[in-house]
Amino acid sequence: MLKRSNLLSILMIFPTLFFSTSVLANTGNYLDLTSHWIGYLAILLFAFAYCLVMLEDVIHLRKSKPVLIAAGIIWAMIGFYYSQHGMSHAGEAAFRHNLLEYAELFFFLLVAMTYINTMEERKLFDALRSWMVNKGFSLRLVFWLTGILAFFISPIADNLTTALLMCAIVMKVGEGNHKFILLSCINIVVAANAGGAFSPFGDITTLMVWQKGVVDFTTFFALFIPSVVNFLIPAIIFSLFIPKMDTKSDGEIIQLKRGARRIVALFLVTIFFAVAGHSFLGMPPVLGMMTGLGLLQFFAFFLRKTQKDHYKYAMAHTVDKKEHERLRALGNGAPFDIFTKVAKAEWDTLLFFYGVVLCVGGLGFIGYLSMVSEVMYSNWDPTYANVFVGMLSAVVDNIPVMFAVLSMHPDMSTGQWLLVTLTAGVGGSMLSIGSAAGVALMGQARGIYTFGAHLKWTPVIALGYIASILVHLWVNASYF
Helix, strand or coil: CCCECCHHHHHCCCHHHHHCCCCCCECCCCECCCCCHHHHHHHHHHHHHHHHHHCHHHHCCCCHHHHHHHHHHHHHHHHHHHHHCCCHHHHHHHHHHHHHHHHHHHHHHHHHHHHHHHHHHCCHHHHHHHHHHHCCCEHHHHHHHHHHHHHHHCCCCCHHHHHHHHHHHHHHHCCCCHHHHHHHHHHHHHHHHHHHHCCCCCCHHHHHHHHHCCCCCHHHHHHHHHHHHHHHHHHHHHHCCCCCCECCCCCCCCCCCCCHHHHHHHHHHHHHHHHHHHHHCCCCHHHHHHHHHHHHHHHHHHHHHHHHHHHHHHHHCCCCHHHHHHHHHHHCCCCCCHHHHHHCCCHHHHHHHHHHHHHHHHHHHHCHHHHHHHHHHHHCCHHHHHHHHHHHCCCCEHHHHHHHHHHHCCCCCHHHHHHHHHHHHHHHHHCHHHCHHHHHHHHHCCCCCCHHHHHHCHHHHHHHHHHHHHHHHHHCHHHC
8 A cells, every 4th residue: 555755745845956957967877867858857747647646536547557657758768868878778777776676675565465465365354353343342442452453463564454454343333433433543544654664564665774774674673662652642632532432242253264373374484584584694585575475375285285175074073053054155165376365466556666666766867866865964954854754755655755765875874764764654644645544544434534534633643743753862862
């Protein structure tokens, strides 16, 4: 769902920058096109494409389509101009560099999405939802449980899947109580985004920072306390408005499919491979993830080969009629196929990510990122610049924002890199359109959780945002 930012939003604040550099200043293998028509047209293309992305829910055009086309045109213009100046190799090398950065993230995310889809197919998330509904908890307790679970699940799963799962619980137990559903949805969005901020796996932005090597794996956990503060302050205020009512159980029981728990274990092993390979062998994390995908494929092969024998044995040793029916239903299902899980990966998000990375990379190669970096990270205090990045991510997607920051290569301390990771991760919670989790829940709780309803509680969320920044500056002062 993943998801947030538009470099243009930064550039629009400093329009005079476009006229401050000489046209086509040749600096070795780099041609400054910031004052050339190619540069202006590239910005207009990216701006138009991103407007279509932001209107996705209105015009029903998948967000990957406009950015894919914009990326193609931008790099075609760059390639044409560089070839005219006998420097086609420089343009090709720049494109390949951006493509390689995307490829590493693509395969990493593909494996993670495959595991999450596999767990969903094995009924793991449905079983969790059923357990909570059948416990008959009070609405206030469900509010806190869904928020806490969203906070701790999102560092492992993506915040979109986590938010959808928790929202399904809220919609089930709070049916008819719109105020409870609204506040719980806002709480889930805040919790999922906050939880993803302190883990390299919790959000695409943290993953990009880790893979870039600017922050070590274990160092991310220094953001745990600021992330907790970001979640707790709004949650405490929201909880005061939750009605004191009990929920009713619907009696539905969800049975896990065979191998569900072992797939969770394989996912943890896969994460270990990625971390260990990067930390001890110096290899990209994607190597460990792809190895883990191979393990999942072998396990899928094992499940297919042993499915019939397993259920025959279980049926022969079961007396209870209801258990017979359950086993028959599970045994007659289609054999587990790992490639159906790959097919269900969020391809629109992955292709959108490609378009954004190549668009921002193209603007950077043209010369705009260095200009913005000069303003934000040389003329401003880095703390103010990084806080601004978080506010920007509330309006647009944080993926291009973070990719733009990484492409600028600002000279910052580890504390500042942690700060921009935190703000880009949690800043999107201030508006419903600021994160993939928020956009998804607007569709799932349509008519209840809306942009306007979320906006009314933005000041409360902003308190958590400000508090988390202050706590980070205090608790992690040694990193600055």
